[in-house]
Amino acid sequence: MFAIKTYNVISNVGLAVFPKNQYTINGVEEPDALLIRSQNLHRNVLPVSLLAIGRAGAGVNNIPLQKASENGVVVFNAPGANANAVKELIIAILILASRPVIPAIAWTKSLSSGKEADVTLQAEAGKNHYRGTELAGKTLGVIGLGAVGSKVADTARQLGMNVIGYDPYISVEHAWQVTSDIKRATTLKEVLSESDFVTIHIPYNEQNKNLIGANELLMMKKDATLLNYSRNGIVEEAPVLAALNVGHLRQYWTDFASDELLKHEQVIVTPHLGGTTQEAEDNCAQMVANTLRLYLETGQIKDSVNYPTVKMPFSSPYRLTFLHQNVPNMLGQITTVLAELNINIANMINASKGNFAYTMIDVDAVMSEELYQEFEQKCLAIDEIIRVRGLANPVKEEF
Numbered sequence: 001m002f003a004i005k006t007y008n009v010i011s012n013v014g015l016a017v018f019p020k021n022q023y024t025i026n027g028v029e030e031p032d033a034l035l036i037r038s039q040n041l042h043r044n045v046l047p048v049s050l051l052a053i054g055r056a057g058a059g060v061n062n063i064p065l066q067k068a069s070e071n072g073v074v075v076f077n078a079p080g081a082n083a084n085a086v087k088e089l090i091i092a093i094l095i096l097a098s099r100p101v102i103p104a105i106a107w108t109k110s111l112s113s114g115k116e117a118d119v120t121l122q123a124e125a126g127k128n129h130y131r132g133t134e135l136a137g138k139t140l141g142v143i144g145l146g147a148v149g150s151k152v153a154d155t156a157r158q159l160g161m162n163v164i165g166y167d168p169y170i171s172v173e174h175a176w177q178v179t180s181d182i183k184r185a186t187t188l189k190e191v192l193s194e195s196d197f198v199t200i201h202i203p204y205n206e207q208n209k210n211l212i213g214a215n216e217l218l219m220m221k222k223d224a225t226l227l228n229y230s231r232n233g234i235v236e237e238a239p240v241l242a243a244l245n246v247g248h249l250r251q252y253w254t255d256f257a258s259d260e261l262l263k264h265e266q267v268i269v270t271p272h273l274g275g276t277t278q279e280a281e282d283n284c285a286q287m288v289a290n291t292l293r294l295y296l297e298t299g300q301i302k303d304s305v306n307y308p309t310v311k312m313p314f315s316s317p318y319r320l321t322f323l324h325q326n327v328p329n330m331l332g333q334i335t336t337v338l339a340e341l342n343i344n345i346a347n348m349i350n351a352s353k354g355n356f357a358y359t360m361i362d363v364d365a366v367m368s369e370e371l372y373q374e375f376e377q378k379c380l381a382i383d384e385i386i387r388v389r390g391l392a393n394p395v396k397e398e399f
Ligand SMILES: NC(=O)C1=CN([C@@H]2O[C@H](COP(=O)(O)OP(=O)(O)OC[C@H]3O[C@@H](n4cnc5c(N)ncnc54)[C@H](O)[C@@H]3O)[C@@H](O)[C@H]2O)C=CC1
Pocket: 057, 058, 059, 060, 079, 080, 082, 083, 086, 143, 144, 145, 146, 147, 148, 149, 166, 167, 168, 169, 170, 171, 174, 201, 202, 203, 204, 207, 208, 211, 229, 230, 231, 255, 272, 273, 274, 275, 276
């Protein structure tokens, strides 16, 4: 049995991925895996039992990645699984930022003569106070052309906007998704200075902390609108408020509340709603539950942010897995231990990601508990090996 502990509201569609005869969810056992959304784990002690963390979403800045890697905890996310939800909200915001629909509705509701004809007349007479502008022909700058940004850019093009994208680190997969009529900026200044609307779709990390501050806001067109549906630490709040106060920036829309932002009339804050649709919550939970199962039951790694992708058909009776430092001679040391114990290798694979690496070795016979314990002890005596697991072939399903 594997034990899963969840935080936040996790879709039942995702939880249903775990067979009841193999998994407990939120039981009393120490967890093998956590399944979370925005839960901040930075202050948590990671239990020794913990093998994996699944983030049902894109951003992983709520997870202590270095600590997880060093403790042999593989962290997974759900790349792209909520991108459509964010895209639709961004498009809605672009429209709401151009057409004063929300105040117009509130004003119309306030008309109450009691006589239908009068209300109609008042509505007609007052509507010119709620005149908007159109998106077609305006320029949208998209910072980050990953799963969300590439979708936003394409849809904005379809709405007749000119789109400038900026992503110096774009993956080949996402580069293919961005149509050729989207202009590529080579500098942040280029995208900021040419856009009527700027929307940010990048991860929060040390490098992106305060990416948009006073200098960058000055690069923006006067009267432009800024959207931050990525993370709060990417945009510095004080210079944004100052830019709004002097009339340089028209509006700031964000998914991340703070006391200061909530007080300002030209700041419109949504309650971290980007990925909050039924479909996105189902997709994210289902995707990450499947990757957790794949890892827990077969050792294979897919969509991890701290360990490499490692795929190998499970065709032998028994599999050994090793999370280790990415240093020379790890394979040599592991195979020496296997040879000492007269264990024959049927198949093996090794891959690395940054300072960490992963090795899977299939052996041609099931190891007894006693033999496995001896093997594990010898392996863990090697300084650079972080975690060892022994897995019997599940045979029940095709992974
Ligand atoms: N508000 C919400 O509910 C949601 C927020 N998010 C946030 O949006 C972020 C992006 O999500 P996805 O598009 O799914 O991630 P993604 O990983 O598919 O795309 C991120 C893109 O940003 C690019 N990038 C990184 N640093 C950059 C920089 N300094 N300048 C320009 N480009 C840069 C990367 O090369 C990558 O192409 C997430 O990390 C998360 O923080 C994502 C989903 C929902």
